[in-house]
Amino acid sequence: MQLLSANDMARLDCGDCDGCSACCRGMGQSILLDPYDIYQLQQITGLKFAGLMQEKIELSVEDGLILPSLRMQPETDACGFLDAKGRCSIHSHRPGLCRLFPLGRKYDEKGLHYFLLEDACEIRNRTKVKIRKWLEIPALSQYERFLTIWHDLRGDLQAQIGKRQSDTFAQESNVLFLELFYKRPYDTEEDFYTQFGKRREEFCTSGILAEIS
Ligand code: SF4
Ligand code: SF4
Numbered sequence: 001m002q003l004l005s006a007n008d009m010a011r012l013d014c015g016d017c018d019g020c021s022a023c024c025r026g027m028g029q030s031i032l033l034d035p036y037d038i039y040q041l042q043q044i045t046g047l048k049f050a051g052l053m054q055e056k057i058e059l060s061v062e063d064g065l066i067l068p069s070l071r072m073q074p075e076t077d078a079c080g081f082l083d084a085k086g087r088c089s090i091h092s093h094r095p096g097l098c099r100l101f102p103l104g105r106k107y108d109e110k111g112l113h114y115f116l117l118e119d120a121c122e123i124r125n126r127t128k129v130k131i132r133k134w135l136e137i138p139a140l141s142q143y144e145r146f147l148t149i150w151h152d153l154r155g156d157l158q159a160q161i162g163k164r165q166s167d168t169f170a171q172e173s174n175v176l177f178l179e180l181f182y183k184r185p186y187d188t189e190e191d192f193y194t195q196f197g198k199r200r201e202e203f204c205t206s207g208i209l210a211e212i213s
Helices: 035-045 049-055 096-100 131-135 140-164 167-183 192-204 207-212
Strands: 009-013 057-062 065-070 103-108 111-116 127-130
Touching: 009 111, 009 131, 035 049, 035 140, 035 167, 035 192, 049 057, 049 065, 049 167, 065 140, 065 167, 096 103, 096 131, 103 140, 111 140, 127 131, 140 167, 140 192, 167 192, 167 207
Parallel strands: none
Antiparallel strands: 009 127, 057 065, 103 111
16 A cells, blocks of 8 residues: 655546545445534534534444444435535535545554545546645645544544443543534634644543543
């Protein structure tokens, strides 16, 4: 697997998807959402977490941790943000995993890397584009730093939940995690990263995380 950085080129450009919406359908609960995604969804829809939960997102469990994901609609098995013409109705604010496709992310001690999911996109003759341009994310370095911190925080908590085998610990840590990073509304007029930093601080100094360290 070739590991790439944001300044590398990769065969990603599928010609604006041209009538294809395959990766917005039948995805189960695989399009997981991070706090930045929720901030973006709040900004574009005006809905808070509870409003999004009505029909656009749902909760699933990954290695003991409860996480939200895009909800495939029961009638169509398509994402609730896919419009009647097969286009993303929230394109400018779409979640990070939607922007990424057909790339994957890999984390190691050097940080975040990208790699091409060779057979993921149905379009075969894709053209090369710089990953940074493909992602269309403002302040990408800051976003990548956030992703790395988020990945580590999630991993640490999942490892603790697995290690402890305690329903009480799993429940209490999930309640706090969901409340702090997802349910508590973000101020969409304010910088996301500042808000995330404060919430992370709150999480890390909570009784739950004191138990973890
Ligand atoms: S599978 Fe490829 S071409 Fe089809 S919607 Fe996804 S990214 Fe676009
Ligand atoms: S948010 Fe947009 S790009 Fe992502 S799965 Fe839904 S319709 Fe597709």
